[in-house]
Amino acid sequence: MSNIIATEVVLPGRVEPEGLAVTTRVLPQPGPGEALVRMEATGVSFAEQQMRRGKYYDQPAFPFVPGYDVVGVVTAVGAGVDPALIGRRVAALTKIGGWSSHLAVPADDLVPVPDGLAADAAETFVVNGITAWQMLHGKAKARAGQTILVHGANGGVGSTLVQLARAAGIRVIGTASARNADAVAELGALxxxxxxxxxxxxxxxxxxxxxxxxxxxGGPGIVDSFALLAPGGTLVSYGSAATKDEEGDSRLPVLKLFARLLWWNALPNNRSASFYNIWAGRRRRSRFQARLATDLGAVLDLAERGALHPQIAARIPLREAARALALAESGTVTGKVVIVADPES
Known part of the structure; x- marks a missing residue:
């Protein structure tokens, strides 16, 4: 097999969306334990919006290829990988690198996508689905008959959270702008x-x-979130969007948030607070991968059965990733902006 020339979108530094660079490079054959994936769909998450500002907590040094997750087809495998993977549609959590026409991924990071689920639909449920599932059923342990509050209920994670909660018999109150109220109501939230x-x-x-x-x-509004909890309630914090444009050390807002959550947990108030990090526990690699595969598999199964509906704000070709990022940052869309393979790929 000849080497693949991959099209990549590079984040060169702290730039506006139009500062993204489209480049090409030759990819070597997948190494031992790796699979080469031809991207069918990736997307814009809040992580990329923070990364372009240099504000994501543990992002790599510039320049790099962003892209938190990917859905695609395996086209080649390295030594030690089952050749039966070739031709399979898979999903992977990548953190970076997804905004590429082709990428090498550790084979044991791949999760099969059900045959009845299109690539763009599956993409909306990878990082968003894992995050929503683990927060709802892991951190909060929410159950039928309860009432929860979801901030940003029209966003990627928020809209998935709403749907998972409603599927579990949980009443949902969802925050959004007035123009997105109808979309949130259609998801089943108030x-x-x-x-x-x-x-x-x-x-x-x-x-x-x-x-x-x-x-x-995050930011000052986190105080109101905690105050709205019923006795025995749980606050699950999973970001600091309010501080994304603040100057200074990108770690400081997160550390302040951690300190506040720890302080609340130390008080005798019969309420709890926690921070969700999708990468928690990754040092125990096999256990971490098994948990991701189980949780993402459950979400994709619900989607294939029609219990979850993909919220796709737009489908934009890879070479137009700058437009995709700008649209995601506009705050005018419901669901996820999906980046798809260029027509010639």
Missing amino acids: PVDYRGDLAAQVRALAPGGVDAVFDHV
Whole structure:
């Protein structure tokens, strides 16, 4: 097999979306334990929006190829990898590197995509689905009959959280802008406008408080999120979007957030707070991979059976990744902006 010339989108430094560079390079054959994946769909998550600002907590040094996850077809495998993988559609959590027409991925990171699920649909449930599933069922341990509050219910993770919760019989209050209220309601949540008196709106729907809050915003608003918990409730924080444009050390807002969560847990208030990190436990590699495969498999199965519906804001070719990133950052869309293979790929 001849070497593959891969098209890649490179983040060269702290730039606006239009500063992304489209390049090509020759990929070697996959090494031992690796599989070569031809990208069919990747996407724009909040991580890439932070990375272009140099604000993602542990991002690599510039320049690099972003792309937190990928769905594609295996075209070649290295030594020690089952050749039966060739031709299979798979998904992988990559953290970086997904914005490429082809990429080498450790074969044991690959999760099979059900035959009945299209690549772009599956893509909306990789990082978003793992995150939502593990927060809902792992961190919060939410159960049928409870009420939860999901911030950014029209976003990628938020819309998946809403659907998973509703499928489990959980009542959902979802924050969004007024223009996205109908979309949030269609997902099965009770929409509230985050630009109004959010606490009053939530209290009107849940006078005794909510059983869990899922907050990716951080900043001062995290105090209101914690205050809205019912006795025994859980706050799950998984980001600091409110601080994405702050200057200075990118780690400082996260460390401040950690300190606040620890302080709340030290108080005798019958409520708990935790921070969700999708990469937690990765040092125990085999256990980490098994958990990811199980959780993503459960989400993809629900999607194939029609219990979850992909929320695709737009499908944009790889070479137009700058437009995809700008659209995702605009705050005007519901669901995930999906980057698809260029027509000639």
